[in-house]
Amino acid sequence: MAKDAGGLTSRAEDFPRWYQEVVAGAEMAENGPVRGTMVIRPWGFGIWELLQGELDRRIKDAGAENAYFPLFIPEAFLGLEKEHVEGFSPETWVVTHGGGKPLEEPVVVRPTSETVVNHFFAKWIQSHRDLPLLVNQWSNVVRWEMRTRLFLRTSEFLWQEGHTAHATEQEATDYAVRILRDAYLDTIESVMRIPTFVGLKTDRERFAGAIRTWACEGMMGDGKALQLGTSHELGQNFARAFDIQYADESGARSYVHQTSWGASTRLIGGLIMVHGDDFGLRLPPALAPSQVVVMVVRADEHTDRASAAIADELRSAGLRVRIDDQTAASFGRRAIDWERKGVPVRIEIGPRDLAEDRAVVVRRFDRSKQSVGLSSLLAEVRSALERTSAVLHAEALAFREAHTTSVETLEEAVEAAAEGFAVLPASEVGEAGEDTLAGYGITVRCLQRADGSLPGVDEGDLSAVVGKSY
Amino acid sequence: MAKDAGGLTSRAEDFPRWYQEVVAGAEMAENGPVRGTMVIRPWGFGIWELLQGELDRRIKDAGAENAYFPLFIPEAFLGLEKEHVEGFSPETWVVTHGGGKPLEEPVVVRPTSETVVNHFFAKWIQSHRDLPLLVNQWSNVVRWEMRTRLFLRTSEFLWQEGHTAHATEQEATDYAVRILRDAYLDTIESVMRIPTFVGLKTDRERFAGAIRTWACEGMMGDGKALQLGTSHELGQNFARAFDIQYADESGARSYVHQTSWGASTRLIGGLIMVHGDDFGLRLPPALAPSQVVVMVVRADEHTDRASAAIADELRSAGLRVRIDDQTAASFGRRAIDWERKGVPVRIEIGPRDLAEDRAVVVRRFDRSKQSVGLSSLLAEVRSALERTSAVLHAEALAFREAHTTSVETLEEAVEAAAEGFAVLPASEVGEAGEDTLAGYGITVRCLQRADGSLPGVDEGDLSAVVGKSY
Structure with missing residues (x-):
């Protein structure tokens, strides 16, 4: 694919422009043809898949099960919870035609799914034995946005949204906090390596329809904040709007207490803005679609065999490895591309190194190069990956503390x-x-x-x- | 959740009604509030997640990478390929309003993504070095449908759609067939356990815009066919419509040859209709969200400890196990529910069995019961699962051959x-x-x-x- 051979704008010079150039240069995403939409290219989507896997495991560990609710919501549903409709109605995309004819009732393309989920919760919840009901969905949502920026704010984005119902307010509070801490905070700190402030939102900042919103907030490389995940206590607002009641052991009926919580492709924007440097993205190993790229300097039979053997050894150790043997392109150009994409470790296999049973290991985070004997390559690569993970967090924390x-x-x-x-x-x-x-x-x-x-x-x-x- | 205590309509009596009752009774899905849409409940979605995992691995083994293209497509895009627009235009849902105002140009909610994908392929493909380009996406799509049936035909459904570009027609043919055989046929036969006819579609039946369509076809329990996965050769139709050309080594430019291919939540409908019986769903073990349910007959400390130990032993062996200790509901009711959901093996833990270090193993596929000593429980469960997988395929094949x-x-x-x-x-x-x-x-x-x-x-x-x- 065609690439700009020049360098990137520096972060210090123009941070927003640097961000755009990294997103484009690392082939992560580009603008879609319809206002504010986004194409997520394989490299960006590979990061998202790994992030999804990490979040999904933690959400399931917290007892929630995945489900899927419809994209289309009757316009009238949105009006059932007063604060919610005020918050979301101006942001909707509306379908008015289907099958070549006007619809009897317009439908909204979901901006979030509280209304349609709770329509079903009202059917599914009858007794205290149906509680807690813990459901999550991975989906796309759309919102009308005036100013969009890839990953950070787009008309359509991908996310997970969790929806739960509980018998008591205390259980709802505990669950909202559990998701915040065990799913979001843990993923953001230990997988994304982003130091995170967690706490309550003020009334002014809380979700439309919630009684309390909890959030994870990270500091980006320009000192600005990015909200990375939110967990809401909805109280009984939606339970009253959708008449979600359960009978306790004595048969007395009460409204449920609810939560909802979400994290989105916006996280990828945060990853770029926290860890990127003037040479492009720097990926924490847990989120690198390729953790190691084995670069063939000049293709010949001996080199090809050696790089295949190295890749096999690393893969057997559980690492994600790609071989780059596209020697029709210049070596320098290829190295710059992998650097932009943020691959944590490059292994350069040249004929002279190989003759001495050695290879060059390049760490992305500090761009250091080291000649390594092939017999200790796996150990060196592992150590470089561990160090990458530690240093990315330490640097981000030091930056946040200094600011x-x-x-x-x-x-x-x-x-x-x-x-x-x-x-x-x-x-x-x-x-x-x-x-x-x-x-x-x-x-x-x-x-x-x-x-x-x-x-x-x-x-x-x-x-x-x-x-x-x- | 409230459940109908009565039995199911028999398959022989009324197959369509039996199908609906299984989908509802196994808590797999229900109709959404907007015409033809569907809520996939956790049990149905759990099956889909397992099926997705199996397909996704095979698609990646075939070299394709996942990406994501926008939900909204400019209406004009659809018109660029003549046959394609004739096939899809009457089926579209159209967004005309956003942010409270009419849009300048209406946008179509994707019925399939050939047009928007190829808009980007034209940008990404310049040289023969950019080929083959192999992309897959997991997404929702919508089509206007007059008569809908859960999983089988819904206005919105979930699927994967693959899109590829190749230098030669032969490479495109080979790839279309490779996906058909290595991804679809292998998943449907070896994971879903559905005997499958594969072959070419006639011109009348091929995809709008394709030059050839390959398909997997299964026979349902009423003798009707269900199309389970299709792989299309698009020739140069979209390449010409979207001007997708590559330069070969000499610099001469040619249009690419393309494929697209998809499989959807419709597969779950096929699973039900092939393997279900008069007691509900029967799941092949590879697609059972719980392969084994450990049912506590009467809760006491001894039984709880024993069922936890049994579940741990089975889980350590890599099985998906759920404990059902909801003894407030009747044992018979619970057994019927797990039977409807198609869980391959139930282990019933009663106090008398336990006193003799035994438990009852019930195979779903033939409803046989067997008292088993706890020391050989894992071996018996494994054997029951293997047998389930073999018998489901054999029965379906015998039925197809007889019909x-x-x-x-x-x-x-x-x-x-x-x-x-x-x-x-x-x-x-x-x-x-x-x-x-x-x-x-x-x-x-x-x-x-x-x-x-x-x-x-x-x-x-x-x-x-x-x-x-x-």
Whole structure:
């Protein structure tokens, strides 16, 4: 495929442009023909598949089962929960024709599925024995967006959305927090290697129709915040709107307490903006479609056999390995391409190295090169992958710490948020403070305990993490 | 969840009604609120996830990579390939409004993605080095349907659609056949355990825009055919419509040769209709979300510990196991529910059996019960699963053979197709013959060699498999 032979804009020079160039240069995604839509190319989708696998396993470990609800929702459903319709109605795409004729009732292409899911929950839930009901779906959703950016904000995106119903408010709270911590936070920290603030959203920032929203927030390479996953307590709002009641052991009927929670392809945008450098993407090994690329410098029978043997050895050890023997293209061009794509380790197999039973191992994260004897290649590659995972997290954490300032007043917060995050007592903000911050393009990203742990719901003594956001 | 306590309609009495009752009774799916749409419930979706995994692995083994193309397609795209638009235009759902306003150009919700994929192939393919380009996507698609039936024909369904481009027609033919055989046929036979006819479609039955369509066809329990997977050679039709050309080594430009291929949630309908019996679904072990259910007859500490130990032992051996300790419901009711869901093996743990270190193993396929010593439980379960897999295929094959008749003339074919399939020389059918058959609601399902192997493209001496179809 045709590629730009030139370098990338540097992050320091123009971060948004650098981002676009990485997305294009690493062949991750491009704009679709319809306003704001996105084509996810194999390299980007390979990352998404690995991320999906990690999230899916954790969601199942939390007891939820996957299901699928329809793309099309009757327009009237959206109006049943008042806050929800106010939040989503202006964002919808509407189908008015089918089979060559106008529809009797227009249908909305799902922007999120609370309404249609809860229509069915009302049928499926009768007794306390049907609870908790824990359902997740992987799907596409669409929203009308004025300004779009690949992965970060697109008209159509891919995500998972979980929907649950519980007998008590406490169980719903516990489950919303469990998903936040065990599915989202754990994936984002231990798989994506992104240091994450977790906490409650303010009323102003919570999901339309929720009573509480919990969120994971990461700091991007330009100091701005990106919301990486949210978990909502819906209280009994949808239960009342859709009449979802259960009978307890005595036969008395009550409305269920619910949660919903989602994470999307936006995570890939976060991955790029946290770990990328001026040479392109840098992938944590757990999310690299190819963790190692074996590059043949010049093709001949001996080299081909050697690279196949090396690839086999690494694959047997459980690694994802690709051989690049496209020697019709220049070696430098190919190396730049793999660097842009963020493959953690390159192994360069040249005839001279091979004659000495050696190969060159290049680590993507610091671009260091090392000549390695073939007998210790597997150990070196493993060590390079472990180091990549550790260093990516450490660098991101150091960056976040250098751009997060503890302050005491709103004025100081506004100043600090020009460079990154400010952390201040939540009592200094309040609704009026949020208005003031909004005037500077700053929002409260989350409320947390001083030690960064998840706050209790009614806890008074919280810190607000504030910053500009995507 | 509320369940009908009564039995199912028998297959012999009313097959379509039996099908609907199995889909509902096994909690696999139900109708969505918008015309023809479907909710896939966790049990049905669990089957789909396993089937997806099997297909996905085989598709990747054939060299294709997953990607994602947009749901929304500009209406004008559909018109670029003449046969394609004639085939799909009457079936589309059209979005005319977004963000509260009319769109400048209406967009079609994808009925299939040839047009939008090939719009991008034209950008990505420049040189022979970009070929072959092998892409697959898992997605939802929508089509306007007059009469819908869960899984078999729904307005929205889930599927995978593969799209490829090759330098030569031979390579395209080979790849279309490779997917048909290595991905579809192998999954349908060895995983779904459905005996399958494979072959070419006639011109009348081929995909809108293709030059050749290859198909897998199964016989359902009522003798009708269900198309289970199709692989199309598109020739250069889309390449010309979307201007997809590559430069060969000399720099001369040519249009690519293409394929597309798909399999959908319809496969689940086939699974039900081939293997189900009067007690519900019977699942091949490879597609059972739970292969074994350990049923606690009466809960007490000793029984709970024993069932946990049994489940652990089976899980360690790699089996998917669920414990049913919902003893508030009657044992008989629970047994019927697992039977309907088609779980291949039930282990019933009663206090008296347990006192003798025994349990009862029930095979779903023949409903046989056997008391088994706990020390040989794993071996017995494994053997029951293997037997299930073998018997389901053997029974389906015997049924198909009993309902397939070799005939010499169209008249005989019409008579035989009242009960199942007729096989006759393709030369006896022809276009006029297809018209005649159509008058009886009969179609040519595929053209194949006498020995059932895949025919060569230009081979004259073919048999036609004809029958009524879903």
